[in-house]
Amino acid sequence: MNMASIGILFLFFIVIRAQTEGKLFVEVECKTGNVGQYGQQSMLDCVVTISEEVKEPKILAVAWKKKGSEDALLVFHKGNTTGQPGYRFAESSWNDRNMNVSLLITNTMMVDRGDYTCSVFTDSGDDITETSLRVTAKYNKPTISSIPVNITGREDVILICSSVGGYPEGKLRWFDEHNTEWPASSKMEAELTNDGLFKLSSKLSLLKNSIFSKYTCVVFNSSGGKEGEVTLEIPDTAASEGHGGVEGSDQISKIVAPAVVIGSLIVGLLLALLIHRRRSQRHHREVPTCEFNAEQGGLVETYKERGDGTV
Incomplete structure (x- = not known):
């Protein structure tokens, strides 16, 4: 019209x-x-x-x-x-x-x-x-990428989470395998696209010595309701060399500590046996005898070692 x-x-x-x-x-x-x-x-x-x-x-x-x-x-x-x-x-x-x-x-x-x-x-x-x-508008299921693409645990890592198609502006939040949030290590940006919807992106910075085996990115709407999530699992080798390396050290400690205790007990037993043996040898080498001493007018106890070194 x-x-x-x-x-x-x-x-x-x-x-x-x-x-x-x-x-x-x-x-x-x-x-x-x-x-x-x-x-x-x-x-x-x-x-x-x-x-x-x-x-x-x-x-x-x-x-x-x-x-x-x-x-x-x-x-x-x-x-x-x-x-x-x-x-x-x-x-x-x-x-x-x-x-x-x-x-x-x-x-x-x-x-x-x-x-x-x-x-x-x-x-x-x-x-x-x-x-x-x-x-x-409901946000789409988020996606995760990483820099570098192949996580080895020998270098720092940046995880990137993205979600599009939502309105009003929402939030992306990071959680590790223990469901602990990582707000201090992440930074989120919101971009208004040509269709009037928001694109959310968040970067999570990880140090090579603090890498867990699993990270989850969750998208929330403006009211705080969860609308989607995605989980990235870190390879075992990378996790063990990163944060997992700490866990590996703990496992090594669990193995070494009992070994040290057992070794100490063995050394202690060997020392006790050696001391006991030396005391026994000295006891057998010195045999008490009794002789009459005219000058002293009585019997005098002396120790003579047998020629063969036995009793």
Whole structure:
């Protein structure tokens, strides 16, 4: 519908309004806030209420218009309905006796968010009401890449997580295999694309000595709800050489420590046996004997070693 047709239509509305001024028999009631999902159908709920004094009301004209746009989205006039592609009355069998004038958007896009006006003229009065549409979009499942591509654990690593197609702006968060978040080591950026949706990207920096075996990137919407996640598993060799190397050291310590204890016990036993043997040999070499000493006037105990070194 061109501008001339819209001008004639609203001139007709003004005439009708002048004829029915002062009558409060008609009211358009719209849901103040409507929420639509990107890529799906959205509906702006509006109904016409008529006072009890009015019998069998008839709608003469309806016009749906988005604020900021010169062209009407949907118009009913003189029994004919015209509109832009993707916009129609919510009830497919709508007619001039149907008081449900809700607008259906068949494929919701980001350009559809904003404020709308619904103008209704009947044979018993008219009314204009405003309503609004808020559009949300769910983020796609995130993806993870790494620099370098092959993680060996011998160098620092950067993990990159990306998710697109969401609105409003969400968040990407990193978690390790113990479900511990890594906010200090990550940095997120949000970019608004040409289709009005956000692209989120986050980089997680890892040092070669602090690499776990698994990292999970989770995308959350603006309300804090989880919308998707992806997990990257680090090869065992890389994890063992990185953070896993610490775990490897622990395993080595667990092996070495008992070995040291056992070795100490063995050395102690050998030393005890050696000392015992030396004491035994000395005891056998020295044999006590008793001899008479005339000068001292008694027996004197002396030690003589046998020639063969045995008792």
